[in-house]
Amino acid sequence: DAGVIQSPRHEVTEMGQEVTLRCKPISGHNSLFWYRQTMMRGLELLIYFNNNVPIDDSGMPEDRFSAKMPNASFSTLKIQPSEPRDSAVYFCASRILDGELFFGEGSRLTVL
Amino acid sequence: AQSVTQLGSHVSVSEGALVLLRCNYSSSVPPYLFWYVQYPNQGLQLLLKYTSAATLVKGINGFEAEFKKSETSFHLTKPSAHMSDAAEYFCAVSGGGGADGLTFGKGTHLIIQP
Numbered sequence: 001d002a003g004v005i006q007s008p009r010h011e012v013t014e015m016g017q018e019v020t021l022r023c024k025p026i027s028g029h030n031s032l033f034w035y036r037q038t039m040m041r042g043l044e045l046l047i048y049f050n051n052n053v054p055i056d057d058s059g060m061p062e063d064r065f066s067a068k069m070p071n072a073s074f075s076t077l078k079i080q081p082s083e084p085r086d087s088a089v090y091f092c093a094s095r096i097l098d099g100e101l102f103f104g105e106g107s108r109l110t111v112l
Numbered sequence: 113a114q115s116v117t118q119l120g121s122h123v124s125v126s127e128g129a130l131v132l133l134r135c136n137y138s139s140s141v142p143p144y145l146f147w148y149v150q151y152p153n154q155g156l157q158l159l160l161k162y163t164s165a166a167t168l169v170k171g172i173n174g175f176e177a178e179f180k181k182s183e184t185s186f187h188l189t190k191p192s193a194h195m196s197d198a199a200e201y202f203c204a205v206s207g208g209g210g211a212d213g214l215t216f217g218k219g220t221h222l223i224i225q226p
Contacts, residue, residue, distance in 0.1 A: 004155070033213055043156075043202065043216040056213060091155055098144070098163075098206075101214060103155030 002026070004104035006092050012110045018080040021107045024073055025094030033101065034067055034077050035091040043091075049075065082111045114139045114205040118217035126225045131175075131190040133220050135203030138184065145186040146204040146214060147177055156202060162186060173197070198224045 005024040013019055025032050033048040047057040049069045057067070064083070069075040079086055089106040119134040137143055144163050148156040160171025167179040177188045186203060200221050204214040 035216075042218040045213045045215065048213045093155075100158050100161070101146075101156075103157070105153075105155045 004092055004094050004102055006090075006104035006107050008107055009105065010108045010110075012112065013082055014112050015083055016081045017111075018078065019082045019086075019109060019111075021077040021090050021092075021109070023075045023077070023092030023104060025075070025092070026102055027073065029094035029096050029102070030072070031095050031097065032069060032075050033093040033095075034075070035093065037089045037091060037106070038087075046077070046090075079109075082109075084111045087111050114143065114207050114212075114215045116203050116205050116215060116217035118201075118203050118220050120220055121218065122221045122223060124223040124225060125193050127195055128192050131188070131193045131197065131222065133188040133201050133203075133222065135177075135186045135188065135217060136184050137186060137203070137205045139205055139207055141207040144206040145177075145179060146206070147171065147175070147186075147188050148202045148204060148216075150200040150202065150219075152199075159188070159201075193222075193224050195224050195226065198222055 007022045031050050034046040036044045046059045047067045052069045067077045087110050089108050091103050091106045093101045093103045095101045115138045117136045146161045147159040149159050150156045159175050160169045162169050162179045170176045175190045200219045202219045203217040206212050206214045
C-alpha cells in the first residue's frame with residue numbers, strides 16, 4: 001500500500017517566490033496534518049483537517065501561509081511570498097480519526 | 113492545551129546498554145501519549161502509544177514506555193541498544209481522546225557507541 005505521498009521532495013527557491021507543497025494522504029484516512037520541522041523550533045503543527053474541513057489553523061505562522069484540502073485525496077500548503085525563514089522540512093501526515101498518524105517523507109524547502 | 117518536554121537533546125549509550133529517553137508531559141485532559149522515531153531524511157514512524165489502557169506499553173524494535181500519571185512522565189526504554197537504534201526520537205501528546213493534532217517534543221538524538 002502506498003503511504004503518504006508528498007511532492008516535491010526538495011525545493012529551492014528565491015525569496016518572494018510562491019511555493020506550493022502537495023500531499024496525497026493514505027486512501028481511507030479522514031484526517032490530514034501539516035507539520036513544519038526546523039532545528040530551532042522542532043516539529044510544529046501548522047494546520048489539520050478532518051473530513052476535508054480545517055479544524056485548527058492556529059499554528060499557521062502568518063497570512064503568507066495557506067492550506068487547502070479540496071477533496072479527500074489531496075491537500076496543498078502554499079507560501080506566498082516566501083522568505084528565507086520559511087526554510088524547513090514540511091511534513092504531511094494522515095490517519096483514521098484517532099488512529100496512528102502516518103507521515104510522508106517530507107518536503108525540504110530552501111528559500112534563498 | 114498540551115505540551116511535552118524531552119530531557120536531553122542528545123543521549124549517548126554503548127551498544128548493549130540500557131536506553132532511557134525521558135519525556136514529561138502537560139495536559140489539561142487525559143492524554144494520549146506517543147513515541148516516534150525519525151531516521152535521517154525520512155518521516156516519523158510510530159514506536160508505541162498509550163491510550164488510557166495498560167500503563168506499560170510495548171512497541172516495535174524492543175522499545176517500551178511506562179505511563180506514570182503521578183510523575184506526568186512517559187519515558188522510553190530499551191534493555192539493550194543496537195547500532196540500528198541510532199536516530200531521533202520524539203515524544204508527543206494529544207488530547208481530546210486522540211482526535212486532536214499531536215504536540216511534539218523537541219526530540220532526543222540517540223547516539224550508539226560501538
